[in-house]
Amino acid sequence: MTEPRWLDAEEMAAWNAFVEAGNLVNRRVEQQLREQAGLSHPQYEILVRLSAAPGGEVRMSELAQLVVTSKSGLTYQVTQLEKVGLVSRRTCDTDDRGVIACLTDAGRRKLEETAPGHVELVREHLIDVLDRDQLRALTDALGVVSRKLRGS
Amino acid sequence: MTEPRWLDAEEMAAWNAFVEAGNLVNRRVEQQLREQAGLSHPQYEILVRLSAAPGGEVRMSELAQLVVTSKSGLTYQVTQLEKVGLVSRRTCDTDDRGVIACLTDAGRRKLEETAPGHVELVREHLIDVLDRDQLRALTDALGVVSRKLRGS
DNA sequence: ACCTCCTCGTTCGAATTTGAACCAACTGTA
DNA sequence: TACAGTTGGTTCAAATTCGAACGAGGAGGT
Numbered sequence: 001m002t003e004p005r006w007l008d009a010e011e012m013a014a015w016n017a018f019v020e021a022g023n024l025v026n027r028r029v030e031q032q033l034r035e036q037a038g039l040s041h042p043q044y045e046i047l048v049r050l051s052a053a054p055g056g057e058v059r060m061s062e063l064a065q066l067v068v069t070s071k072s073g074l075t076y077q078v079t080q081l082e083k084v085g086l087v088s089r090r091t092c093d094t095d096d097r098g099v100i101a102c103l104t105d106a107g108r109r110k111l112e113e114t115a116p117g118h119v120e121l122v123r124e125h126l127i128d129v130l131d132r133d134q135l136r137a138l139t140d141a142l143g144v145v146s147r148k149l150r151g152s
Numbered sequence: 153m154t155e156p157r158w159l160d161a162e163e164m165a166a167w168n169a170f171v172e173a174g175n176l177v178n179r180r181v182e183q184q185l186r187e188q189a190g191l192s193h194p195q196y197e198i199l200v201r202l203s204a205a206p207g208g209e210v211r212m213s214e215l216a217q218l219v220v221t222s223k224s225g226l227t228y229q230v231t232q233l234e235k236v237g238l239v240s241r242r243t244c245d246t247d248d249r250g251v252i253a254c255l256t257d258a259g260r261r262k263l264e265e266t267a268p269g270h271v272e273l274v275r276e277h278l279i280d281v282l283d284r285d286q287l288r289a290l291t292d293a294l295g296v297v298s299r300k301l302r303g304s
Numbered sequence: 305a306c307c308t309c310c311t312c313g314t315t316c317g318a319a320t321t322t323g324a325a326c327c328a329a330c331t332g333t334a
Numbered sequence: 335t336a337c338a339g340t341t342g343g344t345t346c347a348a349a350t351t352c353g354a355a356c357g358a359g360g361a362g363g364t
Contacts (some may be wrong), residue, residue, distance in 0.1 A: 069352095
Protein backbone atom coordinates (compact mmCIF):
# COMPACT_ATOMS: atom_id res chain seq x y z
CA MET A 1 0.00 0.00 0.00
CA THR A 2 1.25 3.43 -0.99
CA GLU A 3 1.69 6.41 1.27
CA PRO A 4 -1.66 8.20 1.55
CA ARG A 5 -2.12 11.77 0.40
CA TRP A 6 -2.41 13.48 3.76
CA LEU A 7 -4.43 16.61 4.23
CA ASP A 8 -2.60 19.93 4.20
CA ALA A 9 -3.46 22.66 6.68
CA GLU A 10 -6.27 24.14 4.62
CA GLU A 11 -7.84 20.79 3.90
CA MET A 12 -7.63 19.82 7.53
CA ALA A 13 -9.23 23.10 8.51
CA ALA A 14 -12.05 22.49 6.04
CA TRP A 15 -12.77 19.05 7.41
CA ASN A 16 -12.62 20.26 10.99
CA ALA A 17 -14.92 23.15 10.25
CA PHE A 18 -17.34 20.84 8.54
CA VAL A 19 -17.53 18.37 11.39
CA GLU A 20 -17.49 20.96 14.14
CA ALA A 21 -20.15 23.21 12.64
CA GLY A 22 -22.31 20.21 11.87
CA ASN A 23 -22.14 18.92 15.41
CA LEU A 24 -22.65 22.28 17.04
CA VAL A 25 -25.61 23.26 14.92
CA ASN A 26 -27.20 19.85 15.22
CA ARG A 27 -26.98 19.93 18.98
CA ARG A 28 -28.52 23.34 19.10
CA VAL A 29 -31.35 22.51 16.75
CA GLU A 30 -32.09 19.26 18.53
CA GLN A 31 -32.26 20.97 21.87
CA GLN A 32 -34.45 23.79 20.59
CA LEU A 33 -36.99 21.51 18.92
CA ARG A 34 -37.06 19.20 21.89
CA GLU A 35 -37.90 21.81 24.44
CA GLN A 36 -40.12 23.96 22.29
CA ALA A 37 -42.11 21.27 20.53
CA GLY A 38 -41.15 17.91 22.01
CA LEU A 39 -39.86 16.81 18.63
CA SER A 40 -36.52 15.43 17.56
CA HIS A 41 -34.86 16.92 14.51
CA PRO A 42 -35.56 13.84 12.39
CA GLN A 43 -39.21 14.00 13.42
CA TYR A 44 -39.43 17.64 12.48
CA GLU A 45 -37.78 16.92 9.15
CA ILE A 46 -40.38 14.25 8.45
CA LEU A 47 -43.20 16.71 9.06
CA VAL A 48 -41.53 19.26 6.80
CA ARG A 49 -41.07 16.81 3.95
CA LEU A 50 -44.63 15.60 4.23
CA SER A 51 -46.06 19.09 4.26
CA ALA A 52 -44.05 19.99 1.17
CA ALA A 53 -45.32 16.97 -0.75
CA PRO A 54 -48.57 17.05 -2.74
CA GLY A 55 -51.38 15.76 -0.54
CA GLY A 56 -49.06 15.71 2.45
CA GLU A 57 -48.21 12.12 1.60
CA VAL A 58 -44.91 10.42 0.86
CA ARG A 59 -43.98 6.81 0.41
CA MET A 60 -41.81 5.44 3.22
CA SER A 61 -38.88 4.48 1.03
CA GLU A 62 -38.82 7.90 -0.58
CA LEU A 63 -39.18 9.63 2.75
CA ALA A 64 -36.20 7.74 4.12
CA GLN A 65 -34.07 9.12 1.33
CA LEU A 66 -35.37 12.65 1.78
CA VAL A 67 -34.50 12.80 5.44
CA VAL A 68 -31.32 10.74 5.01
CA THR A 69 -31.95 7.98 7.49
CA SER A 70 -32.08 4.20 7.55
CA LYS A 71 -35.24 2.26 6.79
CA SER A 72 -35.58 1.06 10.33
CA GLY A 73 -34.89 4.51 11.68
CA LEU A 74 -37.73 5.93 9.64
CA THR A 75 -40.10 3.16 10.70
CA TYR A 76 -39.35 4.00 14.30
CA GLN A 77 -39.87 7.74 13.96
CA VAL A 78 -43.03 7.46 11.91
CA THR A 79 -44.39 5.12 14.57
CA GLN A 80 -43.61 7.70 17.21
CA LEU A 81 -45.30 10.44 15.22
CA GLU A 82 -48.29 8.20 14.63
CA LYS A 83 -48.64 7.56 18.35
CA VAL A 84 -49.06 11.26 19.00
CA GLY A 85 -51.36 11.72 16.03
CA LEU A 86 -49.19 13.93 13.84
CA VAL A 87 -48.84 11.39 11.06
CA SER A 88 -50.90 8.46 9.84
CA ARG A 89 -50.09 5.44 7.72
CA ARG A 90 -51.95 3.87 4.84
CA THR A 91 -51.04 1.19 2.37
CA CYS A 92 -50.16 2.15 -1.15
CA ASP A 93 -52.92 1.72 -3.73
CA THR A 94 -50.77 0.35 -6.49
CA ASP A 95 -48.35 -1.72 -4.43
CA ASP A 96 -49.45 -3.74 -1.44
CA ARG A 97 -45.95 -3.73 -0.03
CA GLY A 98 -45.83 0.03 0.03
CA VAL A 99 -46.72 2.21 3.00
CA ILE A 100 -47.50 5.87 2.67
CA ALA A 101 -47.00 8.31 5.51
CA CYS A 102 -49.61 11.09 5.65
CA LEU A 103 -49.47 14.38 7.52
CA THR A 104 -52.60 14.74 9.67
CA ASP A 105 -54.34 18.04 10.36
CA ALA A 106 -52.83 17.98 13.82
CA GLY A 107 -49.45 17.41 12.22
CA ARG A 108 -49.88 20.42 9.98
CA ARG A 109 -50.91 22.59 12.90
CA LYS A 110 -47.98 21.33 14.94
CA LEU A 111 -45.63 22.23 12.14
CA GLU A 112 -47.15 25.68 11.77
CA GLU A 113 -46.66 26.47 15.41
CA THR A 114 -43.18 24.98 15.55
CA ALA A 115 -41.72 26.42 12.37
CA PRO A 116 -41.29 30.05 13.51
CA GLY A 117 -39.05 29.15 16.42
CA HIS A 118 -37.08 26.74 14.32
CA VAL A 119 -36.59 29.22 11.50
CA GLU A 120 -35.52 31.79 14.03
CA LEU A 121 -32.79 29.50 15.31
CA VAL A 122 -31.59 28.58 11.83
CA ARG A 123 -31.38 32.28 11.04
CA GLU A 124 -29.55 33.11 14.21
CA HIS A 125 -26.89 30.46 13.83
CA LEU A 126 -26.48 29.86 10.13
CA ILE A 127 -28.22 32.34 7.85
CA ASP A 128 -27.81 35.69 9.54
CA VAL A 129 -24.16 35.20 10.43
CA LEU A 130 -23.24 34.99 6.75
CA ASP A 131 -23.61 37.45 3.90
CA ARG A 132 -25.23 36.55 0.58
CA ASP A 133 -21.97 35.62 -1.12
CA GLN A 134 -20.91 33.38 1.71
CA LEU A 135 -24.31 31.76 1.77
CA ARG A 136 -24.21 31.05 -1.94
CA ALA A 137 -20.68 29.70 -1.73
CA LEU A 138 -21.68 27.46 1.15
CA THR A 139 -24.71 26.15 -0.70
CA ASP A 140 -22.74 25.51 -3.86
CA ALA A 141 -19.97 23.64 -2.10
CA LEU A 142 -22.25 21.52 0.02
CA GLY A 143 -24.44 20.88 -3.00
CA VAL A 144 -21.49 19.40 -4.83
CA VAL A 145 -20.70 17.21 -1.84
CA SER A 146 -24.26 15.94 -1.57
CA ARG A 147 -24.65 15.24 -5.26
CA LYS A 148 -21.46 13.22 -5.40
CA LEU A 149 -22.54 11.24 -2.39
CA ARG A 150 -26.03 10.65 -3.67
CA GLY A 151 -24.70 9.19 -6.88
CA SER A 152 -22.59 6.36 -5.50
CA MET B 153 -45.83 37.47 18.55
CA THR B 154 -44.87 38.99 15.22
CA GLU B 155 -44.77 37.23 11.88
CA PRO B 156 -41.42 35.44 11.60
CA ARG B 157 -38.93 36.29 8.89
CA TRP B 158 -39.27 33.22 6.72
CA LEU B 159 -36.41 31.89 4.68
CA ASP B 160 -36.27 32.80 1.02
CA ALA B 161 -35.34 30.24 -1.62
CA GLU B 162 -31.58 30.77 -1.29
CA GLU B 163 -31.65 30.62 2.46
CA MET B 164 -33.76 27.51 2.40
CA ALA B 165 -31.35 25.93 -0.07
CA ALA B 166 -28.43 26.78 2.19
CA TRP B 167 -30.04 25.19 5.21
CA ASN B 168 -31.06 22.11 3.26
CA ALA B 169 -27.60 21.72 1.82
CA PHE B 170 -26.09 22.04 5.25
CA VAL B 171 -28.28 19.41 6.84
CA GLU B 172 -28.21 17.04 3.90
CA ALA B 173 -24.47 17.15 3.35
CA GLY B 174 -23.87 16.75 7.05
CA ASN B 175 -26.07 13.69 7.30
CA LEU B 176 -24.76 12.07 4.15
CA VAL B 177 -21.11 12.55 5.01
CA ASN B 178 -21.60 11.49 8.60
CA ARG B 179 -23.29 8.28 7.57
CA ARG B 180 -20.51 7.50 5.16
CA VAL B 181 -17.73 8.22 7.61
CA GLU B 182 -19.42 6.27 10.36
CA GLN B 183 -19.83 3.25 8.13
CA GLN B 184 -16.28 3.41 6.85
CA LEU B 185 -14.70 3.65 10.29
CA ARG B 186 -16.94 0.95 11.66
CA GLU B 187 -16.10 -1.66 9.11
CA GLN B 188 -12.48 -0.77 8.62
CA ALA B 189 -11.46 -0.19 12.22
CA GLY B 190 -14.40 -1.10 14.44
CA LEU B 191 -14.54 2.47 15.69
CA SER B 192 -17.35 4.98 15.78
CA HIS B 193 -16.69 8.48 14.50
CA PRO B 194 -16.72 9.96 18.01
CA GLN B 195 -14.23 7.33 19.12
CA TYR B 196 -11.96 8.12 16.21
CA GLU B 197 -12.24 11.81 16.95
CA ILE B 198 -11.19 11.17 20.52
CA LEU B 199 -8.07 9.34 19.37
CA VAL B 200 -7.25 12.16 16.97
CA ARG B 201 -7.59 14.85 19.61
CA LEU B 202 -5.51 12.91 22.07
CA SER B 203 -2.75 12.26 19.56
CA ALA B 204 -2.64 15.95 18.69
CA ALA B 205 -2.28 16.99 22.32
CA PRO B 206 1.11 17.24 24.05
CA GLY B 207 1.80 13.95 25.82
CA GLY B 208 -1.26 12.41 24.20
CA GLU B 209 -3.26 13.48 27.22
CA VAL B 210 -6.35 15.65 27.56
CA ARG B 211 -8.61 16.42 30.45
CA MET B 212 -12.08 14.92 30.11
CA SER B 213 -13.93 18.22 30.28
CA GLU B 214 -11.71 19.74 27.63
CA LEU B 215 -11.97 16.67 25.46
CA ALA B 216 -15.75 16.82 25.59
CA GLN B 217 -15.63 20.32 24.15
CA LEU B 218 -13.13 19.39 21.47
CA VAL B 219 -15.22 16.57 20.10
CA VAL B 220 -18.49 18.40 20.72
CA THR B 221 -20.31 15.85 22.82
CA SER B 222 -22.02 15.66 26.19
CA LYS B 223 -20.17 14.83 29.37
CA SER B 224 -21.91 11.51 29.73
CA GLY B 225 -21.35 10.70 26.09
CA LEU B 226 -17.65 11.21 26.50
CA THR B 227 -17.54 9.12 29.66
CA TYR B 228 -19.18 6.29 27.76
CA GLN B 229 -16.88 6.43 24.76
CA VAL B 230 -13.71 6.74 26.79
CA THR B 231 -14.84 3.73 28.79
CA GLN B 232 -15.32 1.80 25.57
CA LEU B 233 -11.89 2.81 24.32
CA GLU B 234 -10.38 1.90 27.66
CA LYS B 235 -11.91 -1.58 27.49
CA VAL B 236 -10.11 -2.27 24.22
CA GLY B 237 -6.88 -0.72 25.46
CA LEU B 238 -6.64 2.26 23.15
CA VAL B 239 -6.98 4.83 25.91
CA SER B 240 -6.25 4.89 29.62
CA ARG B 241 -7.43 7.08 32.45
CA ARG B 242 -5.54 8.71 35.26
CA THR B 243 -6.52 11.28 37.83
CA CYS B 244 -5.33 14.83 37.44
CA ASP B 245 -2.31 15.81 39.57
CA THR B 246 -3.56 19.23 40.55
CA ASP B 247 -7.26 18.48 40.89
CA ASP B 248 -8.52 15.26 42.44
CA ARG B 249 -11.84 15.64 40.67
CA GLY B 250 -10.19 15.76 37.29
CA VAL B 251 -9.67 12.77 35.03
CA ILE B 252 -7.20 12.76 32.19
CA ALA B 253 -7.60 10.54 29.16
CA CYS B 254 -4.31 9.23 27.73
CA LEU B 255 -3.63 7.71 24.36
CA THR B 256 -1.89 4.35 24.80
CA ASP B 257 0.73 2.98 22.45
CA ALA B 258 -1.90 0.63 21.08
CA GLY B 259 -4.15 3.63 20.57
CA ARG B 260 -1.48 5.45 18.62
CA ARG B 261 -0.85 2.41 16.45
CA LYS B 262 -4.56 1.98 15.87
CA LEU B 263 -4.82 5.59 14.76
CA GLU B 264 -1.87 5.24 12.44
CA GLU B 265 -3.37 2.26 10.70
CA THR B 266 -6.84 3.76 10.56
CA ALA B 267 -6.00 7.27 9.43
CA PRO B 268 -5.09 6.51 5.79
CA GLY B 269 -8.47 4.97 4.99
CA HIS B 270 -10.28 7.74 6.80
CA VAL B 271 -8.36 10.49 5.06
CA GLU B 272 -9.01 8.78 1.77
CA LEU B 273 -12.73 8.91 2.37
CA VAL B 274 -12.67 12.53 3.50
CA ARG B 275 -10.78 13.38 0.33
CA GLU B 276 -13.11 11.46 -1.88
CA HIS B 277 -16.28 13.02 -0.55
CA LEU B 278 -15.37 16.47 0.66
CA ILE B 279 -11.90 17.69 -0.28
CA ASP B 280 -11.33 16.44 -3.79
CA VAL B 281 -14.78 17.36 -5.06
CA LEU B 282 -14.09 21.04 -4.40
CA ASP B 283 -11.47 23.42 -5.75
CA ARG B 284 -9.28 25.57 -3.53
CA ASP B 285 -11.56 28.58 -3.64
CA GLN B 286 -14.60 26.55 -2.76
CA LEU B 287 -12.74 24.88 0.04
CA ARG B 288 -11.63 28.17 1.50
CA ALA B 289 -15.11 29.63 1.19
CA LEU B 290 -16.56 26.60 2.91
CA THR B 291 -14.05 26.78 5.72
CA ASP B 292 -14.60 30.49 6.22
CA ALA B 293 -18.36 30.23 6.32
CA LEU B 294 -18.46 27.25 8.65
CA GLY B 295 -15.81 28.87 10.80
CA VAL B 296 -18.06 31.86 11.34
CA VAL B 297 -20.93 29.57 12.26
CA SER B 298 -18.86 27.63 14.77
CA ARG B 299 -17.37 30.68 16.41
CA LYS B 300 -20.76 32.29 16.90
CA LEU B 301 -22.08 29.10 18.40
CA ARG B 302 -19.09 28.58 20.65
CA GLY B 303 -19.52 31.97 22.16
CA SER B 304 -23.08 31.69 23.40
C1' DA C 305 -49.01 -21.13 -13.17
C1' DC C 306 -44.25 -21.29 -11.61
C1' DC C 307 -39.72 -20.02 -10.39
C1' DT C 308 -36.19 -16.72 -9.19
C1' DC C 309 -34.70 -12.37 -8.02
C1' DC C 310 -35.50 -7.98 -6.22
C1' DT C 311 -38.02 -4.47 -3.38
C1' DC C 312 -40.70 -2.82 0.68
C1' DG C 313 -41.35 -2.13 5.36
C1' DT C 314 -41.06 -4.07 9.95
C1' DT C 315 -38.89 -6.39 13.79
C1' DC C 316 -35.15 -7.57 16.55
C1' DG C 317 -30.94 -7.02 19.45
C1' DA C 318 -26.99 -4.39 20.39
C1' DA C 319 -24.75 -0.04 20.70
C1' DT C 320 -25.03 4.75 21.48
C1' DT C 321 -26.80 9.31 23.07
C1' DT C 322 -28.84 12.57 26.12
C1' DG C 323 -30.10 15.22 30.36
C1' DA C 324 -30.94 14.74 35.19
C1' DA C 325 -29.41 13.20 39.50
C1' DC C 326 -25.57 12.41 42.23
C1' DC C 327 -21.20 12.68 44.96
C1' DA C 328 -16.69 14.32 45.55
C1' DA C 329 -13.69 18.03 45.49
C1' DC C 330 -12.36 22.84 44.55
C1' DT C 331 -13.20 28.00 45.33
C1' DG C 332 -14.04 32.11 47.66
C1' DT C 333 -15.61 34.40 51.69
C1' DA C 334 -16.42 35.27 56.35
C1' DT D 335 -12.17 26.56 60.10
C1' DA D 336 -16.84 26.62 58.22
C1' DC D 337 -19.94 27.39 54.76
C1' DA D 338 -22.14 28.07 50.33
C1' DG D 339 -21.74 27.82 45.63
C1' DT D 340 -19.47 25.84 41.60
C1' DT D 341 -17.23 22.42 38.85
C1' DG D 342 -15.87 17.57 37.15
C1' DG D 343 -17.05 13.11 36.15
C1' DT D 344 -19.94 9.16 36.59
C1' DT D 345 -24.29 6.75 36.82
C1' DC D 346 -28.89 6.05 35.55
C1' DA D 347 -33.17 5.49 32.75
C1' DA D 348 -35.22 6.56 28.54
C1' DA D 349 -35.01 7.41 23.74
C1' DT D 350 -32.85 6.71 19.47
C1' DT D 351 -29.82 4.63 16.05
C1' DC D 352 -28.14 1.04 12.95
C1' DG D 353 -27.66 -3.31 10.29
C1' DA D 354 -29.15 -7.96 9.79
C1' DA D 355 -32.84 -10.99 9.37
C1' DC D 356 -37.44 -11.66 8.12
C1' DG D 357 -41.95 -12.11 5.54
C1' DA D 358 -44.96 -10.41 2.11
C1' DG D 359 -45.38 -8.90 -2.37
C1' DG D 360 -44.07 -7.54 -7.21
C1' DA D 361 -41.49 -8.28 -11.90
C1' DG D 362 -39.69 -10.88 -15.55
C1' DG D 363 -38.85 -15.03 -17.90
C1' DT D 364 -40.27 -19.84 -18.94
